[in-house]
Amino acid sequence: MPEQFASGVEDNTAKKMIGLLNDRLADGIDLANAVKQAHWNIKGPSFIGIHELLDDVADRMRDHVDTIAERCVILGGIAKGTTQNVEKDSSLKAYPDSIHDQKDHVKELTERFKDFGAKCRExxxxxxxxxxxxxxxxxxxxxxxxxxxxxxxxxxxAK
Incomplete structure (x- = not known):
């Protein structure tokens, strides 16, 4: 295991946290990519507002992903954020790549954000x-x- 930079964290705890962090890292990268998929393809009467919102949301997701990956390395692990790792390790439902209607994108993204939030609380x-x-x-x-x-x-x- 590479050097750990968090003193006071037991090795077995660090190893467990590295696994946990990498699990959420895969989900976070997957979610950030889903946001960009929607950002690029969304169509509807609120296009520009949602399009711009999703750019901001994607930036925030990338910040979360970066923080998760850095904590993994601080604990002596290796952040596993390659496309191959994300495809293999993400626990999120695959994002549909054939939708364009804003209502569909909003529904699909909201569902995944709620799922990711629940996994973060776990x-x-x-x-x-x-x-x-x-x-x-x-x-x-x-x-x-x-x-x-x-x-x-x-x-x-929402209604």
Whole structure:
């Protein structure tokens, strides 16, 4: 295992957290790519507003992904963010590549943001139980931001 830069984290805890972080890394990259897929292809009466929103959301997702990957390396792991790793390891439902209607994109993205947020909350519990409060805090920040983006996106279809 490469050098760990977080003193006070037991090796077995670090290994468990590296696995957890890489799981969410794959999901986060997958979700960021889904946002860009929608951004490029969305059509409808609110096109420009949603198109611009999705650019901002994709930037935030890339920031979350970067933070997750960096924590993995800080703990002595290797961040597994290649396309091949993401395809193999993402637990998110595959994003449809044949839709264009804004209602469909909003529905599909909202569903995935809610799923990713739930997985981040599970990661908070797992990290806390393992005694790594820094990783738990990382996932707390990510889940809070992802919930907000789920709202920003989902509100377009809300009644």
């Amino acid at each position: 990661a908070i519990d797992t990290a806390s139980e393992a005694g790594d409060e820094d990783t738990a805090d990382l996932f707390t920040g990510v889940s809070r931001a992802v919930d907000k983006d789920a709202w920003f996106i989902g509100a377009h279809n």
